[in-house]
Amino acid sequence: xxxxxxxxxxxxxxxxxxxxxxxxxxxxxxxxxxxxxxxxxxxxxxxxxxxxxxxxxxxxxxxxxxxxxxxxxxxxxxxxxxxxxxxxxxxxxxxxxxxxxxxxxxxxxxxxxxxxxxxxxxxxxxxxxxxxxxxxxxxxxxxxxxxxxxxxxxxxxxxxxxxxxxxxxxxxxxxxxxxxxxxxxxxxxxxxxxxxxxxxxxxxxxxxxxxxxxxxxxxxxxxxxxxxxxxxxxxxxxxxxxxxxxxxxxxxxxxxxxxxxxxxxxxxxxxxxxxxxxxxxxxxxxxxxxxxxxxxxxxxxxxxxxxxxx
Amino acid sequence: xxxxxxxxxxxxxxxxxxxxxxxxxxxxxxxxxxxxxxxxxxxxxxxxxxxxxxxxxxxxxxxxxxxxxxxxxxxxxxxxxxxxxxxxxxxxxxxxxxxxxxxxxxxxxxxxxxxxxxxxxxxxxxxxxxxxxxxxxxxxxxxxxxxxxxxxxxxxxxxxxxxxxxxxxxxxxxxxxxxxxxxxxxxxxxxxxxxxxxxxxxxxxxxxxxxxxxxxxxxxxxxxxxxxxxxxxxxxxxxxxxxxxxxxxxxxxxxxxxxxxxxxxxxxxxxxxxxxxxxxxxxxxxxxxxxxxxxxxxxxxxxxxxxxxxxxxxxxxxxxxxxxxxxxxxxxxxxxxxxxxxxx
Numbered sequence: 001x002x003x004x005x006x007x008x009x010x011x012x013x014x015x016x017x018x019x020x021x022x023x024x025x026x027x028x029x030x031x032x033x034x035x036x037x038x039x040x041x042x043x044x045x046x047x048x049x050x051x052x053x054x055x056x057x058x059x060x061x062x063x064x065x066x067x068x069x070x071x072x073x074x075x076x077x078x079x080x081x082x083x084x085x086x087x088x089x090x091x092x093x094x095x096x097x098x099x100x101x102x103x104x105x106x107x108x109x110x111x112x113x114x115x116x117x118x119x120x121x122x123x124x125x126x127x128x129x130x131x132x133x134x135x136x137x138x139x140x141x142x143x144x145x146x147x148x149x150x151x152x153x154x155x156x157x158x159x160x161x162x163x164x165x166x167x168x169x170x171x172x173x174x175x176x177x178x179x180x181x182x183x184x185x186x187x188x189x190x191x192x193x194x195x196x197x198x199x200x201x202x203x204x205x206x207x208x209x210x211x212x213x214x215x216x217x218x219x220x221x222x223x224x225x226x227x228x229x230x231x232x233x234x235x236x237x238x239x240x241x242x243x244x245x246x247x248x249x250x251x252x253x254x255x256x257x258x259x260x261x262x263x264x265x266x267x268x269x270x271x272x273x274x275x276x277x278x279x280x281x282x283x284x285x286x287x288x289x290x291x292x293x294x295x296x297x298x299x300x301x302x303x304x305x306x307x308x309x310x
Numbered sequence: 311x312x313x314x315x316x317x318x319x320x321x322x323x324x325x326x327x328x329x330x331x332x333x334x335x336x337x338x339x340x341x342x343x344x345x346x347x348x349x350x351x352x353x354x355x356x357x358x359x360x361x362x363x364x365x366x367x368x369x370x371x372x373x374x375x376x377x378x379x380x381x382x383x384x385x386x387x388x389x390x391x392x393x394x395x396x397x398x399x400x401x402x403x404x405x406x407x408x409x410x411x412x413x414x415x416x417x418x419x420x421x422x423x424x425x426x427x428x429x430x431x432x433x434x435x436x437x438x439x440x441x442x443x444x445x446x447x448x449x450x451x452x453x454x455x456x457x458x459x460x461x462x463x464x465x466x467x468x469x470x471x472x473x474x475x476x477x478x479x480x481x482x483x484x485x486x487x488x489x490x491x492x493x494x495x496x497x498x499x500x501x502x503x504x505x506x507x508x509x510x511x512x513x514x515x516x517x518x519x520x521x522x523x524x525x526x527x528x529x530x531x532x533x534x535x536x537x538x539x540x541x542x543x544x545x546x547x548x549x550x551x552x553x554x555x556x557x558x559x560x561x562x563x564x565x566x567x568x569x570x571x572x573x574x575x576x577x578x579x580x581x582x583x584x585x586x587x588x589x590x591x592x593x594x595x596x597x598x599x600x601x602x603x604x605x606x607x608x609x610x611x612x613x614x615x616x617x618x619x620x621x622x623x624x625x626x627x628x629x630x631x632x633x634x635x636x637x638x639x640x641x642x643x644x645x646x647x648x649x650x651x652x653x654x
Contacts, residue, residue, distance in 0.1 A: 274522060
């Protein structure tokens with residue numbers, strides 16, 4: 001028990017928390033942008049899987065990590081465009097089309113993996129990068145400033161997305177389109193174009209979340225390797241009240257409990273492992289139930305825009 | 311009426327999509343040369359498994375055994391194998407089992423403890439088809455089943471031997487175990503491993519964690535990270551999730567002991583040894599029994615003594631010493647002869 005309160009353990013838990021948060025950050029921030037424009041993209045998991053595969057495949061075949069990142073972004077944007085086509089242009093029920101996107105990503109990434117690579121192999125992914133100076137701060141240094149490049153990028157996206165949404169004309173338009181597309185339309189805001197853009201960016205970011213697993217955290221691709229992260233990422237957007245900083249705090253809490261439960265098992269505290277692995281999910285459900293009634297939810301979320309129809 | 315038709319059509323398309331993505335039962339390929347006279351009908355076997363056939367673990371061990379028997383019997387003409395992989399959803403697996411039973415397979419294998427209930431339901435409806443499932447010890451004889459075989463792996467035995475190796479390799483005297491779900495052969499392996507470590511080094515620390523999933527690669531990776539952060543320099547783990555943990559171990563320079571299938575191809579520098587599950591003997595015996603008219607009733611068990619479990623060192627790993635080899639031989643002999651009791 002006292003092993004849980006040593007500095008090594010504390011550093012370990014924080015280090016795990018930051019690393020675990022990374023794929024969620026990419027996916028949830030992308031989903032935040034998409035939802036703020038009024039489009040629920042439930043297909044994040046499928047886009048993550050495709051991003052994970054695309055990045056891994058390019059790194060296996062070319063050895064280029066940058067190439068892997070570019071491939072993930074490209075494939076994710078493509079799937080985002082497809083999602084936008086179905087949700088925005090065809091005005092499909094967003095919950096259903098998202099499930100379709102998930103199944104497409106799951107099936108296609110498995111199929112492509114089978115056809116091209118065939119069996120499990122590992123790659124040399126992004127190495128840990130200790131930030132000089134900062135990483136030598138006791139306890140916090142190694143926990144916060146000794147991570148792979150994609151981890152820093154994920155956290156840098158938080159202020160970036162917050163700035164985009166709150167301080168730019170783009171962000172103003174995105175929020176207008178998400179809250180009242182009819183009004184935005186009459187003011188000359190290109191509703192359809194903006195939704196296409198947000199869903200495409202969201203897809204690319206989800207794919208980066210997948211890539212952060214396959215070429216940074218795990219350095220392996222396996223079928224269905226995201227194991228539900230994409231769905232939790234969508235829930236965490238609600239959890240964070242559609243604000244990037246709130247979303248990040250939700251992710252950090254979820255990741256902290258995820259990291260903590262592994263350590264609880266490791267030090268043999270005596271709680272059943274089945275209960276321990278449930279902790280982060282139980283916490284999320286409780287927090288969602290106790291959260292204030294969806295303040296900040298875009299008013300037009302999941303409602304397709306159809307000019308002339310209200 | 312039209313509306314109803316549309317609903318049915320949509321449901322049908324959805325069903326097709328869902329099964330396609332969940333890994334539909336592979337349609338058995340038509341015999342390659344239909345016009346050539348075939349002496350006897352091929353033996354038809356179907357297997358439903360929870361992960362990919364290339365998972366380097368649970369499912370691959372079974373497929374490797376089936377393929378080697380197929381090659382021995384004379385290829386596709388002598389034995390047809392239908393595979394449904396990635397059946398992590400038990401409801402899908404149940405449907406696949408029923409399809410296979412009605413498609414003329416002589417042996418239907420439900421390769422996962424979680425499929426037991428569904429398998430027995432299907433077995434009741436198809437008394438002329440033989441079923442096998444594992445890991446399990448129940449052939450349903452008490453309930454009147456005569457067409458069910460069960461197979462088990464005494465994974466704790468190889469776990470013990472791997473534990474002995476881990477204890478000898480560890481310099482920090484901390485070893486970590488990345489477990490999947492605290493049940494079945496995974497738990498047996500893990501508890502045996504712990505006993506093996508402590509038999510060599512009673513003061514060593516054995517840290518155990520479970521991810522709560524057989525296939526969550528990312529969770530296994532994080533568990534491995536945690537073990538290494540806690541000071542472990544030798545790791546082991548079980549189920550198809552372990553590839554994630556091995557990736558991390560490789561990155562951070564920890565050693566790995568494997569079980570089920572050999573994972574040496576993934577990380578030749580750090581995989582020291584593997585407890586291999588060799589189902590060949592069990593399957594051969596089942597097939598011989600079916601061909602002789604007995605459709606079930608036998609509970610098999612892989613052990614070190616009967617050769618179903620094998621400890622195989624990775625020839626590319628340089629750190630295997632003669633003392634280690636000797637300790638392993640002693641442990642195997644002790645377990646086989648009964649002087650060492652694993653998990654009493």
